Amino acid sequence: MSTAETTWISGPVLRARPDGAFRLRESVTVGDQALLGEVIRIARDEITVQLYEDTSGLRPGIEVTGSGRLLSIRLGPAILAGIFDGLLRPIADIADPYVKPGMQVQAARRFHFTPSVCVGDPLMPGAAIGEVANGTGIAQRCLVPADLPGGRVTAIADAGEYPDDQPICWIDAADGRHLAVAMTHAWPVRVPRPVQARLPSDEPMLTGQRVIDCLFPVARGGTGAIPGGFGTGKTVLLETVGKWCNADVIVYVGCGERGNEMAGLLAEFSELEDPRSGRPLLERTVVIANTSNMPVSAREASIYTGITVAEYFRDQGMNVTLMADSTSRWAEALREVSGRLGELPGEAGYPAYLSSRLADFYERAARVRTLGGETGSVTLLGAVSPPSGDFSEPVTTHTRRYVGSLWGLDAKRAQARFYPAIHPLQSYSLVAGNLARWWHNTGCTRWQELRRRFLTLLEDEARLERMARIIGRDAMPARQRLVLICAQLINECFLRQSAYSMNDRYASPSRQAVMMRLIGSFIEGSERLLDAGVAPEAIRDQPVFRRLMRMGEEIEEGDWEAFSALDQELTATIRRLLNEAREGGEE
Amino acid sequence: MTYARLVGEEIANRAEGPLLFLSRSLDVGLNEAVEVEGADGSVRLGRIAALDEDSITVEMLDDTAGLTLQGTRVRFFGEPLRFHVGPGLLGRVFNGIGKPLDGGPPLAAEHAYRVDGLPIKPTAREAPSEFLETGFTSIDLMNSLVRGQKLPLFSGGGLPHDRIAVDIACNARLPGDTQEAEGFAIVFAGIGIPHDSAEFFREEMEKSGALARTVLFLNLASDSSAQRLLAPRFALTAAEYLAFIEGMHVLVILTDLTNYCEALREVSASRGEVPSRKGYPGYMYSDLATLYERAGRIRGKPGSVTQIPILTMPNDDITHPIPDLTGYITEGQIVLDRDLHRRDIYPPIRLLPSLSRLMKDGIGKGRTHADHPALAAQLYASYSQAQQTRVLAGVVGEDGLSDDDRKLLLFGDDFEQKLIHQGVDARALEESMAAGWSALRGLPAGELHRLDDRQIREHLLDRATRREPVS
Ligand SMILES: Nc1ncnc2c1ncn2[C@@H]1O[C@H](COP(=O)(O)OP(=O)(O)OP(=O)(O)O)[C@@H](O)[C@H]1O
Numbered sequence A: 001m002s003t004a005e006t007t008w009i010s011g012p013v014l015r016a017r018p019d020g021a022f023r024l025r026e027s028v029t030v031g032d033q034a035l036l037g038e039v040i041r042i043a044r045d046e047i048t049v050q051l052y053e054d055t056s057g058l059r060p061g062i063e064v065t066g067s068g069r070l071l072s073i074r075l076g077p078a079i080l081a082g083i084f085d086g087l088l089r090p091i092a093d094i095a096d097p098y099v100k101p102g103m104q105v106q107a108a109r110r111f112h113f114t115p116s117v118c119v120g121d122p123l124m125p126g127a128a129i130g131e132v133a134n135g136t137g138i139a140q141r142c143l144v145p146a147d148l149p150g151g152r153v154t155a156i157a158d159a160g161e162y163p164d165d166q167p168i169c170w171i172d173a174a175d176g177r178h179l180a181v182a183m184t185h186a187w188p189v190r191v192p193r194p195v196q197a198r199l200p201s202d203e204p205m206l207t208g209q210r211v212i213d214c215l216f217p218v219a220r221g222g223t224g225a226i227p228g229g230f231g232t233g234k235t236v237l238l239e240t241v242g243k244w245c246n247a248d249v250i251v252y253v254g255c256g257e258r259g260n261e262m263a264g265l266l267a268e269f270s271e272l273e274d275p276r277s278g279r280p281l282l283e284r285t286v287v288i289a290n291t292s293n294m295p296v297s298a299r300e301a302s303i304y305t306g307i308t309v310a311e312y313f314r315d316q317g318m319n320v321t322l323m324a325d326s327t328s329r330w331a332e333a334l335r336e337v338s339g340r341l342g343e344l345p346g347e348a349g350y351p352a353y354l355s356s357r358l359a360d361f362y363e364r365a366a367r368v369r370t371l372g373g374e375t376g377s378v379t380l381l382g383a384v385s386p387p388s389g390d391f392s393e394p395v396t397t398h399t400r401r402y403v404g405s406l407w408g409l410d411a412k413r414a415q416a417r418f419y420p421a422i423h424p425l426q427s428y429s430l431v432a433g434n435l436a437r438w439w440h441n442t443g444c445t446r447w448q449e450l451r452r453r454f455l456t457l458l459e460d461e462a463r464l465e466r467m468a469r470i471i472g473r474d475a476m477p478a479r480q481r482l483v484l485i486c487a488q489l490i491n492e493c494f495l496r497q498s499a500y501s502m503n504d505r506y507a508s509p510s511r512q513a514v515m516m517r518l519i520g521s522f523i524e525g526s527e528r529l530l531d532a533g534v535a536p537e538a539i540r541d542q543p544v545f546r547r548l549m550r551m552g553e554e555i556e557e558g559d560w561e562a563f564s565a566l567d568q569e570l571t572a573t574i575r576r577l578l579n580e581a582r583e584g585g586e587e
Numbered sequence B: 001m002t003y004a005r006l007v008g009e010e011i012a013n014r015a016e017g018p019l020l021f022l023s024r025s026l027d028v029g030l031n032e033a034v035e036v037e038g039a040d041g042s043v044r045l046g047r048i049a050a051l052d053e054d055s056i057t058v059e060m061l062d063d064t065a066g067l068t069l070q071g072t073r074v075r076f077f078g079e080p081l082r083f084h085v086g087p088g089l090l091g092r093v094f095n096g097i098g099k100p101l102d103g104g105p106p107l108a109a110e111h112a113y114r115v116d117g118l119p120i121k122p123t124a125r126e127a128p129s130e131f132l133e134t135g136f137t138s139i140d141l142m143n144s145l146v147r148g149q150k151l152p153l154f155s156g157g158g159l160p161h162d163r164i165a166v167d168i169a170c171n172a173r174l175p176g177d178t179q180e181a182e183g184f185a186i187v188f189a190g191i192g193i194p195h196d197s198a199e200f201f202r203e204e205m206e207k208s209g210a211l212a213r214t215v216l217f218l219n220l221a222s223d224s225s226a227q228r229l230l231a232p233r234f235a236l237t238a239a240e241y242l243a244f245i246e247g248m249h250v251l252v253i254l255t256d257l258t259n260y261c262e263a264l265r266e267v268s269a270s271r272g273e274v275p276s277r278k279g280y281p282g283y284m285y286s287d288l289a290t291l292y293e294r295a296g297r298i299r300g301k302p303g304s305v306t307q308i309p310i311l312t313m314p315n316d317d318i319t320h321p322i323p324d325l326t327g328y329i330t331e332g333q334i335v336l337d338r339d340l341h342r343r344d345i346y347p348p349i350r351l352l353p354s355l356s357r358l359m360k361d362g363i364g365k366g367r368t369h370a371d372h373p374a375l376a377a378q379l380y381a382s383y384s385q386a387q388q389t390r391v392l393a394g395v396v397g398e399d400g401l402s403d404d405d406r407k408l409l410l411f412g413d414d415f416e417q418k419l420i421h422q423g424v425d426a427r428a429l430e431e432s433m434a435a436g437w438s439a440l441r442g443l444p445a446g447e448l449h450r451l452d453d454r455q456i457r458e459h460l461l462d463r464a465t466r467r468e469p470v471s
């Protein structure tokens, strides 16, 4: 290993005189505490190192030791259901409740391994050699590291428990080397893990949130961003999606945000059950927490740590959803590192490569055929925290260029406690067209048509509201007043969905479809009534309107009878009003 | 701080702004605290900001005017700045760097804590979920505070935030008998405040008897900028000691964080750093987080640290970096309003932009009252509609309004006059809730989408028939 002697230190950056060669982005350890750092600049006679920990007490003369490797994490069965800092060091041990410098990486643990290959079998890089159980109910695969050449199995461990860092499979590689494979392997976080092919994505990543799934859906392997000022609901939305979405594994990266939020998330995720497996949600989750008061430099790395972990599960043939809260804090960490290097600042002080870093990040989302020949996906959702809630700032504008779905949060809606505060006119989904077939095949044949109808109504509403502000609601023609009433119904009962309501926090595709249809029937019915001369307000004042407004809150998942009763009540009400109008007309 | 590890004489070579450059003749480490004693006997605090093979860069935490190089002695403490605390903290008054201002004896220094604190592992945190009553309806009913939360007050110049701070300090209480059983204390830090305000705080707390359960830190406007950065850190160190060693529930009131941020900007500029928005340093978010994130609870420990930081928004602008970055770190915000203040509404809290994010965990069945969440949600929804109607009425005139709209207008006025406004008297939560239901009674049932049928029946209809209508 190369070493270097510290000559200068200030804050989280040190310079050192190297003895031996260092690589750019090589990970290093410093001093007796083995503080972790990364080489961020090299010259012939000096290296510059950024440290990921508190540097109090360091002084010139202290030794820097190279690792010979780019900044890497160890991937293996111990990760699932774990909670880590930004460099994948476990922080579950709370004998000492404080984060202190010199924390250690995950120690070796024993897991049960069941081989799936035999001596003599050919093996490609990335192929599975067996299954590992870590007690979560999710079977994990053990993979040949993708950066090893293929070869033939010369020996394989029998089923049984082994330490995860010891070899369990031996391979004669095609290039003549003899290789040993363990349950864990290291991977450099900034290097995307290779795949056989990227696949088109025509299946939705269902979130259980109506405004997303029905109006602005995201595809498996797709990307979504949530820009919004403080307190508009980014974190709650990401957490809610984390709870109810149909992914196999969730990677939640808390990047420069609050400690209490992470504590709340851990508490909730260990109590709630995954509706599909019946096991605690935490068991399908990996939490990477680098809160705002933890060292800033590790914040930058935490995003890459998260996405590498996500790719690792994808390569086992799973559908993974990663949430990053917040990508703006990551961008700010980039800005700080760049400032320390004396790079020329660009827009708002961010380095000129901000845009390409964001592009690289979102590019790592995909639905793929893995090296092992399976199908897996990584869906990326990122919160964006624009200063002053102003969406024209660099991180928001660049992110907008790279994501397939955007859910813009509106401060006004949030202030009126209208959650999720996703503004329909500030949001989009580029993939809605591709997903229409899926909804059609699941039996919701009118999904695309009703989606358009809702969006048009919401657009009209915005226009008419402006008008109402000038001339007053009562002065508007009946047809326009009806548009406002229909839009109110869509907003209040369909788009609004409290994350804290037992009944409504999650909506299955069938429940979403039923609600969509009911609203559709109301719109069509009340238009007929309008044609028959019934005033929109008379329709709104019917008891069935209140029942419709509150159906999300009041009718629980799976209670189809209640929905069809409501449907009948609606039909009856419309028929009655129609009859009354006809009779009134005849008199 | 009396235990210097090493002493260097005649090692100062150069002074520049707040920086002092020393020759590195002693083996000292980054961030170590130092004391610089001038030839005239004056003592200044500093910390080691950078080191190379030949020299030590010290950042002075006190004003450097008058500093000389000849004859200065530098004492090194071998560790970052610490605050020595022990029993007997309550009732005491300190300056911004922990020196007694009340003429009392020095503290029994049983523990020495780094004033910067250490980040709590997210896993070691207990999610806050216990209600803390402030006596203000706009907070207790509408934006409930829970123990371990950080909930700032966004104010503006000339608004009565000092009064509110004192009222909260005097009226805040834990529900039931928790207060006696577990102990409740206030840590109050004035940061860069004028002498008059400092006196006001001290007198008011003394008058109400709250001083006995309070630790007061006073950093005056005339103290140095660098000390301003330390004042909240000393206060929070004291709070953490009371909470996690003595097991008390501690409410920390910090005022005024705007002065803190100005000091941060000043120090950053004097270091020659590249400024970010409005001249504030790019790391202001992270720096503020090291203060605000010190609120919380720790698993397995009895106490809690709750924070109410107060800041004045320059120009009443909520998008200014100080409130903006604060809002991105804290768990909600309480916003004061000039218009309400002009109308003599006290506390003049503007509810729509106010928010308590941890409210949901601290209220409802088994915590406050089962119908508390729905009541607050309905009040919010109706009040926000009333506000919109007010705008509409401003354009088309009240005559152009429908009946329901007029009811909403009335509700809005009622809400501000009877619910937000409460004058000098503290209200218990039960009183606040009663005021809430009574405000809703004027609204048409069709507007009450956030209440279920039972709630409407129990709280609105039954009572409305039982009671005489207000004439
Ligand atoms: N879907 C929702 N259902 C119910 N309440 C919500 C929802 N979304 C947000 N809220 C409310 O809004 C508050 C703020 O939300 P959240 O913490 O997610 O904001 P944020 O956008 O992440 O803010 P910041 O950028 O400061 O982190 C929550 O505490 C909660 O009270």
Ligand SMILES: [Mg+2]
Pocket: A234, A235, A236, A257, A325
């Ligand atoms: Mg958030």
